[in-house]
Amino acid sequence: MMMASTDHSFLDLTDKETREKLSQWDRRADAMAPLTEKQTDSILDIRAAAETLPIPAELPIEDLCSLTSRSLRSPFTTTVPASTEDVLLKGFQMLDLENERIETAQQFFSWFSKLQTQMDQDEGAKHRKTRDHLNCYQEQCDAILSDVNAALEHLDSLQKQYLFVSNKTGTLHEACEQLLKEQSELVDLAESIQQKLSYFNELENLNTKLNSPTLSVNSEGFIPMLSKLDDCIEYVSSHPNFKDYPVYLAKFKQCLSKAMHFMKTHTVNTMQNLTNQLTKRDPLGLANADNAFTLYYVKFRAAAPKVRTLIEQIEQRSERIPEYHQLLEEIHQCYLDQREQLLSPSITSTITDLTSQNNKDHCALVRSGCAFMVHVCQDEHQLYNEFFSKPTPRLDELLEKLCLSLYDVLRPLIIHVIHLETLSELCGILKNEMLEDHVHNNAGQLGAFDAVVKQMLEDVQERLVYRTHIYIQTDIIGYNPAPGDLAYPEKLEMMEVGLSDVAVFSESPLDTNVKYSALQKPKMTLKELQSATAEIGVSVHRTTLSHTLHRAGLYGRVARKKRHVGESPNIWKKVLWSDETKIELFGHQGKRNVWVKPNTLHHPKNTIPTVKHGGVSSMLWGCFLSAGTRKPVRIEGMMDDAKYREILEGKPNNDPKHTVKASFEWFKGKHLNQLIKLNAVTVFLQASGVGGSPEIKEHYIDSKKDVDRHLKFSCEQFIQQQTHLFVGNLEEFLTKVSALKTMAIQGGPTYNLSQQPWAQPAKINDIVMATYRVMKSKLPSTLQSMSLYLANRDTEFILFKPVRNNIQQVFQRLHALLQEEYSGEDLQIIACPSMEQMNLLLSVNK
Template sequence: MFIYNAFFQPNFKDYPVYLTKFKQCLSKAMQLIKSHTVNTLQNLTGQLSKRDPLGAPNADNAFTLYYVKFRAAAPKVRRLIEQVEQRSEKIPEYHQLLEEIHQCYLDQREVLLSPSINSTITDLTSQNNKDHCALVRSGCAFMVHVCQDEHQLYNEFFSKPTSKLDELLEKLCLSLYDVLRPLIIHVVHLETLSELCSILKNEMLEDHVQNNVVQLAAFDAVVKQMLEDVQERLVYRTHIYIQTDIIGYKPAPGDLAYPDKLEMMEKIAQSLKEEQMKLNSSNSFSDVQLEESENKKLISSDTRLQSSVSPADLHGMWYPTVRRTLVCLSKLYRCIDRTVFQGLSQEALSACIQSLLHASDIIQKNKTQIDGQLFLIKHLLIMREQIAPFHADFAIKEISLDLKRTRDAAFKILNPKAVPNFFRLNSHNAILEFLLEGTPEIKEHYIDSKKDVDRHLKLSCESFIQQQTLMFVGNLDQFLSRVGALKTMAVQGGPTYNLSQQPWAQPAKINDVVMSTYRVLKNKLPSTLQSMTLYLANKDTEFILFKPVRNNIQQAFQKLHALLQEEYSGEDLQIIACPSMEQINLLLSVK
């Protein structure tokens, strides 16, 4: 009662004396609590250190011993620690005592755990020295268990959290990071780096950390730092890969063996289809349906799959730079930030397009023009189709300096005669104009690699349509152009003309033009359509691409028919013997 009055009533007569005695008792009690708790923790550490659990049969036994002993001792000090925690928010001395107990506990845990963790990480490294992905997966899984177990053990002793626990765990996790980082920065394969990103991002951060944010806060910070290192390495290696394996790719003769490789694959697919048809026909005459084995079912289904897919659509038949570009983008898409992916995709797609243009030129020189054009069209279609699932903006913003105004202002200073007299005052005005108006302009422009693919695809299709039109009705178009020029001259006041009197427009001459055009159509149209089927392997695409060519051919003959009806007699028409539109349409209807 006296102590109570002394503490809460400063006007009490013996207040200073009793307050002093109270503080002495409080200090002694807290010292006893601290001594008992510290001695208990230190004795545990000493006992476990003498046992040398690292010499146990395996690491699991060592860690089990660490946690079992501490959990068994927790109830002995838990009640005292609870008393301290209850008073820590109101009395500064208790708060200081609680911090000292925290520090002692964490120091003892660090003494025990650090050697064992380092030893375990060393063992994992030696076991997986050639498999970085397995090492990262096993090392991170080990640290996840350490963090979870340490939080659970901490809760056996304390009821209030402390930030120092996460500081200790982050320090322990950094021991794993210090071992893995030198290995990560020397990985050269994109497949390995992308898999490491997937492990850290999906398995560790999304699967583990998001489901246990509190216990894995320290692990989260270290894994994010490790993920940033892997992503940085991945971006660096991707730049090198684009330069060496896409831009610097030197095609082998087999890479450019078009259309030979497609024809060979087509023959193989056709032979497999014929064998399957023979097999089906032989089975149809059987009275008893025998049950197929699992292996036979797999073989027959695989044969049907191969026969149903065109060689041009097989992944292995793609031009190597296209395959490498798309595989590279697929690995990057889920591994790096969206903005970084956009920049790398623009660089990779631009490099791939240039490699396709180069390959197309070589094929046109070695084979035919149509082979080079269809090769380019097919692969640009593949690129456009394959990048569509990437839900990303393929446009990047580039900033450049426009020095035109600076150049013009400097030119006026160096060459004042170029300035009109009414603007030419003195040299000071020119210098002033240079300072005021000669500043460079900052210009922004966007580069969209997806639109770049579409643009090259459009140009290649237009080139194909123009070339095919020229091959089929080039002579006929040339004749119609001469007729048009002659009519234009007459309309503009030139001499009147009689087309049938022109040497180059005699019925016999026109017959030669018409017959040669018709022979070209009849002889070369099937091979053109066959090439389109071989390369494009899609009826809708073939129809869309050939439709403008067919329209151009029809329009040319329609113009010719209208001209002949207008300028020539019935006898001349018999000499010219121009095929009817029904014949032309029938010839073009092969498609």
């Protein structure tokens, strides 16, 4: 409708108004349709392009006249039709007026009006057609919009219905979940009730099983029954609010008592029957104690698996249930009682045998007795672990009681020992071999033995302190040397004379037979060898056999030393052999046997002179393997276990004495005065426990290093003196020659050595002959004095070796000088001994 009104408004306008309105569209000021800059630029571009275009050929002639001169500024020429009539005719043909004629103005205006109307109609028809199309589109859009609105209404309705159904479904789902939850709760409640009732319902089954005559603690169902019974008791005990709590708890406890009674009866009967069987074989436990111990151990260990399972169950429950703890203690006590019943007689018998065998050797008795108790304690701990997995202090109480039997035998013997060496060795055995070697390496199994050994060590130390005090009072403070004690070197010479009178035995047929038997059977001991000689009608003492074997170079005829004879060679590849030697630089601490007449034992010629405090010595350590040897190591200071491990660098050793520390820590330095002040009354009070033990403070002084330093100085002085004694003249001569050569090198006058009065061949011959005579006369006496005072060929060789080297060096220098400065004739005059002659002269000490 709007478009129609617009069309009518355009039709009502005249041509003039239309032109005026069109002219107002692009006015400079207040334009009705102002153009943008871009549009204006586009119009200018079109105008510039149009100016260059040619005039269309179809343009009428009249229109050519209306063009301004500006518009005709085209370089192109336009072709003008031939005549105006042709142009008009062509135009009328186009307007379909070729058959009409216009003669008057009225006809023209009528035609023009008709033409204008037709043109307007043609123009309006296009617009109307466009409008009709638009109206059709509008109706279609309205229909679509109506359909869309209807669809939206239906969707809203569906959404409301969906929300309604969803809410209903969610409510139903929640209700179902609630029902399922309640169902699960009811099921859990039912199961809980059923589980609770199962504990009470189990009571009847347990009573039935425990009262069954065929019940056995070794059956497969006994241990599960115990577990079920424990669970029932634990559950009932944890719910005291139940109505029948006391009744059911008492009934379950009664079942537990029955079960524990069965276990206790089975375990105790097994141990007691085993003890009775062993006792019947040896009622007194005295026949062959070694076999008895082995039998007792093996039998009990073989019976351990029979009761091990039950004991494990009891131990697992002993921490939670007091009844099981009490049952475990009763089984422990039964086991220990049976072991004590078996071991006490055998241990007493073994200690008695050891005492009779080593009645005069207290050290061997203590060592063997302690070693025996160590094995007993270790075996008992191992056997206890076969039965039980949890320790008990009652085992150490039993072992301590058994060890006290050894202490009761050894203490009376220890308190009557009077020799300081024996007491010191006993201290070393108890402290080093027993406490450090055994107890410290196995403290868990040797706790009871540790207490007894410490008590024994205290007794030995108290006895040692007391005897030391007596020795200081009598032998040190009150010592009065006899004239013969200080008679040196006469005393040593008398000893040499006495030793030369020792008889030398020739090898007898007995020696041959003994040596042959020993070589044929390396494992044969002295006792077996003595029995073998007795079988052929010859009765020989053990000492005679030992001396005979020693002369033949055979040693170690003891059973414990022969257990490795005949072993595979591969075993020895795994063994490291180590030892240490003490080199006595002055004196000798070894034993020497001499023949003496009755009552002449202490005569000067029958005694060996000694040096105060043991003389001077040096300790060397070395080892070897199947692969080779190791360089010897000199031991500085005191040898203790830490230093020994440091030297060994982790290698094992089979000699227990190597870890022995110093036994005389009581007698160091300034504390000697404190010991002198002790008297017999003080020692007695301390031994009886009234006054306590004396307080002794350690103050370590390495006297060995100080002695080594003095020894080194003395040896160096001895070497210098002997060298000067033998070749002093030659050294003076060589020193003069060196000074003369030095002066010549520094620019002094040069002299011919053979022309010097003090270096003539005759003079040198006198010096050489004098030196040679001194060596031949003095060297034997020097070597004899060294042998007399040192009494050790190795020490003599070590000490004399530097002297021999110095003499050889002096003669080597002399030979080099003579070859350089003197002629052959002069050498014959000098007649210097050759190096071979000197080496032969000096070889008497090798």
